[in-house]
Amino acid sequence: MNLKNLAILVSSVSLFAACHKKPEQSSVTGWNYNDSKMGGFQVSKEKEQHTGPGLVFVQGGTFTMGATQEDVMRDWNNVPRRVTVNSFYIDQTEVANIHYREYLYWINLVFDADEYKAVREAALPDTLCWRSELAYNEPMVEYYFRHPSYNFYPVVGVTWRQAHDFCLWRSDRVNEKLLMDRGYINQNAVKNLQGLGQENFNTKAYLMGEFQATPDKRARSKSNPLKNPNGTPRTQVTFEDGILLPNYRLPTEAEWEYAALGYINQNPLPSFKDKQRGEELIANKQVYSWSNNVNGLRDTRHGSWQGTFMANFKRGSGDNMGVAGGLNDNAVYTAPVKSFFPNGFGIYNMSGNVSEWVGDVYRPMTGQDADDVSPYRGNHFNTVDYGKEGKAERDSLGRIKMRYMTDSESQGRRNYQKSDVINYLDGDSTIAGISYGYGKTTLISNKSRVVKGGSWNDRPYWLSPGTRRFLEEDQSNSTIGFRCAMDRVGSPAGNGRQTGVNYKQRRQNTRKQ
Template sequence: MNLKNLVILASAFSLVASCSKKPEQSSVTGWNYNDSKMGGFQVSKEKEQRTGPGLVFVQGGTFTMGATQEDVMRDWNNVPRRVTVNSFYIDQTEVANIHYREYLYWLNVVFDADEYKAVREGALPDTLCWRSELAYNEPMVEYYFRHPSYNYYPVVGVTWKQAHDFCMWRSDRVNEKALLDRGFINKNAVKNLQGLGQENFNTKAYLMGEFQPTPGPAAKSKKNALKNPNGTPRTNVTFEDGILLPGYRLPTEAEWEYAALGYINQNPLPGKNDKKRGEELIANKQVYSWSNNVNGLRDTRHGSWQGTFMANFKRGSGDNMGVAGGLNDNAVYTAPVTSFFPNGFGLYNMSGNVSEWVADVYRPLSTEDVEDVAPYRGNKFETVDMGKENKAERDSLGRIKMRNVTDSESKSRRNYQKGDVINYLDGDSTISGIAYGYGKTTLISNKSRVVKGGSWNDRAYWLSPGARRFLEEDQSNSTIGFRCAMDRVGSPAGNGRQTGINYKQRRQNTRKQ
């Protein structure tokens, strides 16, 4: 091939390449996206949400929330109600001791100054929760949280508030690592965390421009896909870029119960040509999270699992693990977080091992009040505190200062009229003139948080996902742990699946006039 032909061929390839890089246009204005010559409006390529560390995707849907067996406690606090839960993510396992110790290590290193002593001590789990007046549990007090033998056992003695703070810390660490991995933060800047104090990475502060980390190599590279309106590389990441994840949080009661049932992997209509028909699954009325049919049985083809324990719980009075040589659940107290068989969503110990904190404020008849979609009680709306200078500021921990939404700010809205709606429609004094007499007529208060799932010290009744109890958010117990959740953005069906149903358009509807 001569030189002239090579030049022609190269020109043709160049023409094809230039045509393939035609900028995306707005379907409403015709202006180009990501074009510095046409305003420079930046639009990231559509992408799916990645799954954060430790999480499992839970495809949402409708289900019957509440009791599926006789209310032997006569609490009347779990009346069946059909609701819909949006798709979300939840931890595959309960948060373990090693995970919580990682959190404490970070606090002790970053907030090592004397002024942060209350922060460090306030995060410590209450190891004295193991003590009992008539039991010898001192080994658990001394060793359970710290000894490496218990690394992957669920952390206990953690209050609801401490679990909530752990979720916030985890959100920032995961997002900070995402920026490190992509070269938007200089790795040398985070080698020494000692004494950072307020100057630690916080997702909201970063997005609002109140925290500026040292840019990494990718941020200044010409290959950086993120551009400013003038076409130069952009050093800071925005949420619209799809790199940062939504925050970790405690699951709502409805999310937790839906995830525990694990309906997705069950098929009530077995057969070679039958598809899994999810709409019928809500009629199963299963009792426990490991159920594969209405009788609560799950076994192999040869029945080898029949008779074995599927959860860590108390079989009867004085029987927490069976007889030597034939232990039933192999755990007198808690068991490792990956013990026993996972449910339909692949989640471990949604029944038994430890009960778990969820986000909701407890009310006996919440199911009578909450919405059909994404039910939850506990909203106390907040907004950024702009301060006297109308500027966002960080608090002593490096987080953006928030304030409660006032009633005066809400009174003209149609979807809500108060900032604090924890008591909304529950017989509170504002609506009905009736108030909860906490400590006098009831143990329920605005600090009461829902606890779900049975524990190592519970009878089988409490292992049902529909069972519910409560504890004050500033108290803890040797039978209560937690796991985190995360919002799902984009298609509720999952990555690679569309939202809604798309049909082929008729030709006459697509003609240009």
């Protein structure tokens, strides 16, 4: 037998084996998965979550959240406490002007009708945030957001609410492209976006069958891995298929602070071989995000970088960038989002450049009250609004209508009894005459959102990730920007790494009893 005939024989045997591969069975019923003759229950092959555009993976862990140095502001709002953060994804950089202009372009294109004028205007950043009574900042007002020389500078003048809406828009655009790339949405269907209005793609509406997409011919072909119970190609994707990503969102305060510290640099990088791991070193409570040691110095093979600026901040009164010919951070205002050195997780400008919105509602002592794992204040639980007819509907923006859960729907539960828990364990609401009404008894309200990280106009104290401030969610500032985050599903250790500690199975005595 010559080599050609041998190759043909081997190929034929392999093809036969592939065609007659034993189907995967349920370990609890013995029934086959993906078998039209046995009910057709579809199970996707186990797969890892892929990293969304612009994101980096942050492996979770425990850390001491809060103050890293003396509380010189006497706020007493960042008392150190040990917490654990689950693994997640976060933007490598702050959201830049060009990214936000892309968002505005899409809104103006899709919602171009007169009835959407308020929607278009609500998304605009406040460029007047640069104005000051005793400074000449008009060039920043006129040029900063739109001139191409500032394309990759961080967007500012954006409220918390606008940043939140940007995350919703980004989620839908990323998932829509994932479906287009795989042929489950015909690309020709999205060529003409102008005037779509309510009919634009929304992930939740798609998953609930309220958005009808036109599939590409690839989805109708036999090569489509998704099947109906009868074995025919399935053109409607479900979340169980592992194609769509979780939503982009603002990071929680704990996530942001943990990502800023970049503690992974203090341990040997975990190996893809589960036999190796880091040494759980968290002894070095670093002050700034770029630190590799307690002194804040970073050395390379080419020599020390000691003496160079590692962030964009204000060195002292009247000194925002140094002296001509010897500029220190080379930026009087903001700097490009990939300026300076990234931290241990590869994230840029977690200390300096612009402060950033996070998801939490501000309270001075939340750190002492919140859970040990994934601490967060700001929950107001909601559910799909099925209306009087018992059917989910889309709102004027194409999103599924949601409503807050009622207390009567929650009172029978053990893990929570109210849907609005923003004030949970707050304490002040139980004291007669004390409430969080802005302008009445306190500057803090349920609209106050946490702001993290120092900015181009801050002294070094605010560059420490443990510091925290707040601003109302409908206000903006020339020193505040934002970045997005995303949930991590599956193994918290990362792709290719197992969850838990797995040992080799010992051979068991299989004698019949």
